[in-house]
Amino acid sequence: MNFPILSILILLPMVGVALIMMLNRENQWVIKGTAMAVALLEFAVSLPLWFWFNSNTAEMQFVERYSWVPSYGISYYVGIDGISLLLVLLTTFITPICVLACWEDVQDRVKEFMICLLFLQTGMIGVFVSLDLFLFYVFWEVMLIPMYLLIGVWGNPARRIYAAVKFFIYTMVGSLLMLVAILVLYFYNAKVTGEYTFDLLKMYGLNIPFAMQFWMFLAFGLAFAIKVPMFPVHTWLPDAHTEAPTVGSVILAAVLLKMGTYGFIRFNMPLFPEAAWYFVPLFSILAVIGIIYGALVSLVQVDLKRLVAFSSVSHLGFVMLGLFSYTMAGVQGGIIQMINHGLSTGALFLIVGMIYERRHTRMIADFGGISKVMPVFAAIFMIVTLSSIGLPGLNGFVGEFLILLGAFKANKVYAIFAATGVIFAAAYMLWMFQRVMFGVVTNEKNKNLKDLSLREVAVLLPVLLFIVWIGVYPNTFLDKTKASTANFVAYMEKAKATKVAAADVIMKGDLR
Amino acid sequence: MSIDIPTICLTNIGPLITLSIAGLLLLLFDAFSGKAIKKAHFHQFSLVAVGIALLQTAWLWNRQTTDFSRMLYIDNFSFFFYVIFLLGTGISIILSVHYLENYQKNYGEYYSLMIFAAVGMMLMAAGGNLVIIFLGVEILSIPIYILSGLFREDLKSNEAALKYLLLGAFSSAFLLFGIAMLYGGTNTFYLADLAAFIKKNGMNGFTYVGMGLLIVGFGFKVSMAPFHMWTPDVYEGAPTSITAFMSVGTKAAAFAAFLRVFFEVFPSVRMEWDLLLWVAAVATMTVGNITALAQTNIKRMLAYSSIAHAGYIMVGLIAGNQLGATGILYYLLAYTLMNLGAFGVVIAVARKKDSYLNIYDYSGLAYQYPGLAAIMSVFLFSLVGMPPTAGFIGKFYIFSAAVQAGYIWLVIFAVINSLISVYYYLRITVIMYMKPAEAELGPVATTPVVNATLIISALAVLLLGIFPGAIFTLAMNSVKIFGS
Numbered sequence: 001m002n003f004p005i006l007s008i009l010i011l012l013p014m015v016g017v018a019l020i021m022m023l024n025r026e027n028q029w030v031i032k033g034t035a036m037a038v039a040l041l042e043f044a045v046s047l048p049l050w051f052w053f054n055s056n057t058a059e060m061q062f063v064e065r066y067s068w069v070p071s072y073g074i075s076y077y078v079g080i081d082g083i084s085l086l087l088v089l090l091t092t093f094i095t096p097i098c099v100l101a102c103w104e105d106v107q108d109r110v111k112e113f114m115i116c117l118l119f120l121q122t123g124m125i126g127v128f129v130s131l132d133l134f135l136f137y138v139f140w141e142v143m144l145i146p147m148y149l150l151i152g153v154w155g156n157p158a159r160r161i162y163a164a165v166k167f168f169i170y171t172m173v174g175s176l177l178m179l180v181a182i183l184v185l186y187f188y189n190a191k192v193t194g195e196y197t198f199d200l201l202k203m204y205g206l207n208i209p210f211a212m213q214f215w216m217f218l219a220f221g222l223a224f225a226i227k228v229p230m231f232p233v234h235t236w237l238p239d240a241h242t243e244a245p246t247v248g249s250v251i252l253a254a255v256l257l258k259m260g261t262y263g264f265i266r267f268n269m270p271l272f273p274e275a276a277w278y279f280v281p282l283f284s285i286l287a288v289i290g291i292i293y294g295a296l297v298s299l300v301q302v303d304l305k306r307l308v309a310f311s312s313v314s315h316l317g318f319v320m321l322g323l324f325s326y327t328m329a330g331v332q333g334g335i336i337q338m339i340n341h342g343l344s345t346g347a348l349f350l351i352v353g354m355i356y357e358r359r360h361t362r363m364i365a366d367f368g369g370i371s372k373v374m375p376v377f378a379a380i381f382m383i384v385t386l387s388s389i390g391l392p393g394l395n396g397f398v399g400e401f402l403i404l405l406g407a408f409k410a411n412k413v414y415a416i417f418a419a420t421g422v423i424f425a426a427a428y429m430l431w432m433f434q435r436v437m438f439g440v441v442t443n444e445k446n447k448n449l450k451d452l453s454l455r456e457v458a459v460l461l462p463v464l465l466f467i468v469w470i471g472v473y474p475n476t477f478l479d480k481t482k483a484s485t486a487n488f489v490a491y492m493e494k495a496k497a498t499k500v501a502a503a504d505v506i507m508k509g510d511l512r
Numbered sequence: 513m514s515i516d517i518p519t520i521c522l523t524n525i526g527p528l529i530t531l532s533i534a535g536l537l538l539l540l541f542d543a544f545s546g547k548a549i550k551k552a553h554f555h556q557f558s559l560v561a562v563g564i565a566l567l568q569t570a571w572l573w574n575r576q577t578t579d580f581s582r583m584l585y586i587d588n589f590s591f592f593f594y595v596i597f598l599l600g601t602g603i604s605i606i607l608s609v610h611y612l613e614n615y616q617k618n619y620g621e622y623y624s625l626m627i628f629a630a631v632g633m634m635l636m637a638a639g640g641n642l643v644i645i646f647l648g649v650e651i652l653s654i655p656i657y658i659l660s661g662l663f664r665e666d667l668k669s670n671e672a673a674l675k676y677l678l679l680g681a682f683s684s685a686f687l688l689f690g691i692a693m694l695y696g697g698t699n700t701f702y703l704a705d706l707a708a709f710i711k712k713n714g715m716n717g718f719t720y721v722g723m724g725l726l727i728v729g730f731g732f733k734v735s736m737a738p739f740h741m742w743t744p745d746v747y748e749g750a751p752t753s754i755t756a757f758m759s760v761g762t763k764a765a766a767f768a769a770f771l772r773v774f775f776e777v778f779p780s781v782r783m784e785w786d787l788l789l790w791v792a793a794v795a796t797m798t799v800g801n802i803t804a805l806a807q808t809n810i811k812r813m814l815a816y817s818s819i820a821h822a823g824y825i826m827v828g829l830i831a832g833n834q835l836g837a838t839g840i841l842y843y844l845l846a847y848t849l850m851n852l853g854a855f856g857v858v859i860a861v862a863r864k865k866d867s868y869l870n871i872y873d874y875s876g877l878a879y880q881y882p883g884l885a886a887i888m889s890v891f892l893f894s895l896v897g898m899p900p901t902a903g904f905i906g907k908f909y910i911f912s913a914a915v916q917a918g919y920i921w922l923v924i925f926a927v928i929n930s931l932i933s934v935y936y937y938l939r940i941t942v943i944m945y946m947k948p949a950e951a952e953l954g955p956v957a958t959t960p961v962v963n964a965t966l967i968i969s970a971l972a973v974l975l976l977g978i979f980p981g982a983i984f985t986l987a988m989n990s991v992k993i994f995g996s
Contacts, residue, residue, distance in 0.1 A: 069981040071988065112882075138899040145893065148938075152946045161946050165938060172934050176927035179908075183915040183923070 005049055006062050006078045006129045009092065012042050013118035013125075020118070025111045032103060035114035039096035042121065046092035053085055055480050058487030060131060060201065068135070073186075073197035077132040082484030083265055083335060084128045086477060087258055090342050091124045093462070094254045101350055101459045102247045105357060106154060113154060116146040117247065124255050128262065133182050133198040136267075137175070140259070144171055147256065150248040151240055163236075163243035170236040174223030181219035185271070188212070204270050204491075210278075217275035220268045221283075227260030228320060230283070231290040234313050241309035246353025249305065253312055253349055254342035261319045261338055265331070265488065269323070273495030277326075280410075284324050288417045290317030295424030299431070304355075304362045307432055308348045311388065314421055315341045321418050322403035326492040330406020331485045332478055337399030339477065340470060344387040344396060347463045351381050354456055358449050364432060369441035374451040378437050380460050385433050387467045389426045395470035524579040524586045526568035527594055528631050534561030535627040542620025555609045558623040562602045562630075569594040576993070578640055582702055585640045585772075588990040592841050593637035593768045596848050597761060601630040603852045604757035606965045610958070611753050611859050617662060625655035626757060633765035637772070642691040642701045645769050649687060649733070652765055653680050656758055660750040672749025679742040683732030690725030693718045706777045715781055723778060723785065727792075730773075733766035734822045737795040744803075747815030752862060755811060756855030759818045760848040767825055767844060771837060774829065775994045782832050789830050790922055797823030797929040804936050810858055810871050813936060814851070817895065820933060821847055824910060827926050831913040837991035839909030842983060846902035846976055850894040853969040857888040860958045860966075874940060876949025881956055885944045890970040892937045894977070897930050902976035909984070 016038030023031050054061060060079035068076045080088060098117065106113050123143025130136035152164030182198075189203055190196045208216070226233045237257075241249050269276040294314030301307035319341070322334030354377070355370070356362050371378035383394070390396035400422060408415035441447055452460075470477060522529065538554060569591060577586045584590075605623060612618040632652030639645035657680060661673025695701060697718025698709040710719060728739065735743040747755045778785060800820030807813035825843055828836040861877065861884070862868050878885035894903035907930065914923045958966075976983060 069984060071981065071985055138904075141899045141904070145898065149945065152942060161942055164946070165935070165942065168938060169931070169934060172931050176931055177924070180911070180915065180920065180923050180927055183912045184920065186912070187916050 003048075004064050005045060006080065006125075007064055008045050009042060009088070009125050010078070010122055010129070012045065013038060013121040016118045017115050017122075020111060020114050023111065025109075028107075028110045031110050031114055032099065035118060036096060036099045038118060039092075039099050039121070043092045043096055046089055049080065049085060050089060050480075053080075053082075053480060055082065056483055058082065058483045063131075068132075072134075073190075073195070073199075074134045075132050075197075075199065076135060077199060078126075078129040078135070079131050080129055082481040083488070084262070085480055086335065086339050087128045087255075087262055088125060090258070090339055091121065091128065091255050093466075094250065094342065094346060095121050097346075097350075097459055097462060098247045098250055100455065101250065101353065102245070103455060105246055105353065108154070113150075116149050117251075120146040120150070120251060124251075124259075127259050131200045133186070133200055133203075133267075135198070136200070137179060137182060140175060143256075144168060147248070147252065150251075151244045154245040154248065155243040156245075158243075159239070160243045163239040166236045167240040170226050170233070171223075174226040174233075177219045178223035181216045184212075185216060200267070200271075206271075208272065210274050213272040213275035214278070217268060217272040217279060220263070220271070221279070224260040224263035224268060225286075227263065228257060228316050229260065229313065230320060231286045231293060231313070231317070234290065234294075237313060238306055238309045241312070241349075242303065242305050246349060246356070249309075249349040249353070250346045253308075254346035257312060257316055258338045258342060261316065261323060261334065264320070265323055265334070269326075270488070270491060273492055276492070277496055280324050280326075284321055284407075284411065284414045287317045287320035287324065288414050288421075290314065291321070291418050291421035292424065295421050295428060298428040299424065301428075302364055304352045304364055304432070304436070305349070306362075307364075307428065308345060308352060311348075311425065311428065312341070312345055314425065315345065315388075318400055318403050318418065318421065321407050321414060322399075325403075325406040325410035326489060326496075327406040327409050328485060328489050329402045330410065331489060332481055333399050333402025333404075333406055335481050335485065336395075336470065336474060336477060337403060340387070340395040340399045340467075343463050343466055343470075344384055347384040347460060347467070348388060350459060350463075351377075351384060354452065359445065364435050366443055367436040367446060368443065369437070369439045370446060370449065371437040372441060373446060373449045376452050376457065380452070380457075380464065381437065382433065383464060383467065384460075385429050387471070389429050390422055393468075393471050395467045395474075398470060398474040520580055523568070523571065524575075524577075525584065526571070527565035527598070528634055530561055530565045530568060531627050531631045531634075534558060535624045535631070538620050538624035538627070542624070545620075552618075554618070554620045554623050555605050558605050558627055559602060561627060562598050562605065566595070566598045566602075569598065574989075582704065583641045583644050584635075584638045585993075586638070587993055588986075589768075589772065589993055590634070590638040592845075592987060592990040593764065594634055596764050596845055597630050597633045597637070599845075600757065600760045600764065600848045600852060601626060603848075603856070603965055603969065604753060604761070606961055607756060607852070607856045607859055608751075608753035610962060611751065614864050615663065615751075617751075622659065622662065625659050629655040629659075629757075629761065633761055633768075636765040637768035639769065639772070640703055642694065642703070642706075642773075645773070646684075646687060646691060648765070648769070649684060649729075652762065653684070656680075656754070656762065659754045660746055660758075662751050662754065666749075668749035669751065670749075672746045675742050675749075676746045679732065683729050683739070686725050686732070687729030690722045690729055693722030693725060697722060703773065703776050707779075710777060711780055715784070720784075723781075724788075726773060727785065727788065730766055730770040731792065734763055734770065734825075735796075735819050736792050736822055736826065737799045737819070738792075740796065740799065740819045740822075743819055744812050744815040747818070748809060748812045752811060752855060752859050755815070756852050756859070759814070759855070760844075760851050763818065763822060763825075764844045764848065767829075767840060771829065771840060775832070775837060779832070779994075786830050786832060789826055790919070793823050793826035793830060793922065794925045795823075796820070796826060797926060801929050801932040801936075805932065807936070808871050809869050810874075810940070811869055813871065814854060814858070817933060817936070818851065820929060821851075821895075823929065824907060824926055827914050827919070827922055828910040830919060830922060831910070831917040833913055833917050834988070834991055834994060835916055836910065836913035837994055838984065838987045839906065839913045841987035841990055842902075842909050842980070843906035845983065845987075846894065846906040846973065849969045849973050849976070850891045850901070850903055853966055853973065854888065854891040854895065856962065856966045856969070857884060857891065860884065860956055860962065863954075863956065871940060871943055872947075873953075874943045875947040876953060877944040879949060880953050884956065884958075884966075887966050887970045888944065889941050890973055892940055894973045896934050896937045900974065900977040902973045902980075905977055905980040905984075 063079035126139030298310040322330040387394040635648030663669035804816035828840040894901035897907040
């Protein structure tokens, strides 16, 4: 296949950025239209990935490789496998929805907003398709700037700057240590193989001493754990989510958080498999704490957006638990749950955004009885809520079920504790729904709310389609991930044997 | 007794000759021109001189030789630094014009002194003999002492000049004493002979003391902690255009000499100086960054940040390998572009008589001047070290050199410091983009030439960040002289 789809996906938004830069800022419709056209075209370009993707192999596909800084072994090396395919598609799918969603929401500096959005898309796609550590790092960092601006410029005036700076600095803490680890890995690889390269696939087979793996896993792991976000380093997330504009929250939830989990499965685990086994208890416990803690905190939120934000901590805990089970079901569930969370939490943020546009408040206490006033809104909100809870027949169930299955196989205790998270999820989501939508309309201002416009329905409908599709027939999607997952699980199993020996080293205190 | 008349080739010092003549001519024009030559032409004349020097430099590419009885190295290392110096001088001249006119100080000698300073820098980079290097230091420093005090009526400018003069003299004394010690220990001023002597006989008491004193001397010039105290006051008090020039030019020149001397003369005793520099580098970064956090005057903030950048560059020096040297060269080029660019924006925003130097004066800049704010952001993100900018690649090279040499902790300290720097650089973008303008900003006047310079610098910063290969290879070739 000679058609460079992935490069087009990376470059097309930049072309859009260049186009929009040349437009007159007065012509808001033209700017929005251009952004929409670019985003749709991008989605169209990404579709062949789905159809031409060969599900029977774990090999990288659609690979493109050009030398970038040859003297340093840096190359522009992109490709996707079953793990990244769905995430790339999720990104291209969610972006046009975002553009449509902010059609009326964003009035101020539309031009810059669209530039940031498209620039962000380049970064996100780049992260998911990079197979060169240097390239990956560049995209990983680049994507910080537009997101920082989205939160800081278009966010909620009261605390947006605090949230933006917090987001930026948290992410930088992790990524700078990751940079050091990347360099250490690079020179270690050069020392062992004699070849200076940042090629990720070549480093997979590297036999790194355990003591080194230990530190490297932590260095990479911190960067990704902050992004996920895992329990003790999650505190940037509620602020960023709450203060960001609707579209910012959607992208943050749908795609940016996945970079963390994706980082674990693409980089951390295969690069340092023995350490990955060694750290299973730590990360699993943190994941379980995240699940329960996120759910409990959601329960007491008075702000809708903050509630959804904390539910993310809980959902992503499930993903991490699934990935760290190293079982077929767990990992596949983790991958599909990444998509699910992107869809349902993305949709939840959209919904909260829509009601915020009408009432300019997000406090649960300000609502009540909305379902009478806005029936269409109520129906859609209900479906998304149930999907987030994990009702059978909707997407959330598939992911959580597979994850729990895998986790149960790996360690029953974690699974049992994690399963309580499902119950809590039902509690906080349904209670929230009840307070917002049911009962009598107590607040005068809520009496005359307009139901969803056609545009808003058009924003949510595609998401609903996939929520139901994944729920009813997940195999369409699971099949794509099967080969890569199987390969990953086999790889991890192989590493397990050596892990036992490595653990002994720790006991003897040989570790510096 | 026969007298050897050494064969010399004047084209080898072509750029130096051009600049020296141009500097002298400028002084004469200024004195005798009267109304015949308008003052406006001085900067054009100096730019032409810099341009010619640049062309002559291009001709020097790839000539591995020495000249003037081994007094000067004519090699790619000098070449690379010539380019940095000329670039820095050229951009500084462009940024100066409007600024000086506002103060009605558009004198001929200003440009003349700047050009002489550039000659001094070149001598420092090319010197093959400690005396030449010292000569370079002085030719560089004396014009800068004068230029810092250009605004005679301004107390701060006076303070800057005096402070720089006193501490500069102090550092020169250290340098000179170190040179004397080395001469005492080895009987030679030539770097090559010094290297040969030390390789053969090892170090002795004199050379150790000499080496230590050299570190102190150079440390002053690169503003290495604990010899950085002069930097913020001088940078704040000096005319902004001079601060810009000084922050990149002096630093690059001092690092050129530092690099050449230590990589050529003392590589065999690396273990003895690297621990010293390790501590100094970490201290430099930390002091610079932590103090920059608390600054509200943008010149002062950039002054402290320049101390921090000296710390990062020292990481490459400590790495002590070819990659480290390459990284330093790359970083200095990137730093020249990004720091001069940032100062260019500062000059533009400060306007008449530096009335807007507080960081909160930037609030709302992005609303009124989106272009200027965007360019400033590029420079700031590059100073932070975010991809895809030159600053990131520079840091990447330097840090990777240190990792290669096994200084992992040093790199961890360096990245933690980069993290601290994120906060204060980011604060400027926060103020520009996210704070509403507190008062009407008023017109920010820039000339088309300044605009073009800033845009080109910003593009260059991005381009170097996205396609670092060519310059990297160039820098790599430039440090081949250091063997190992």
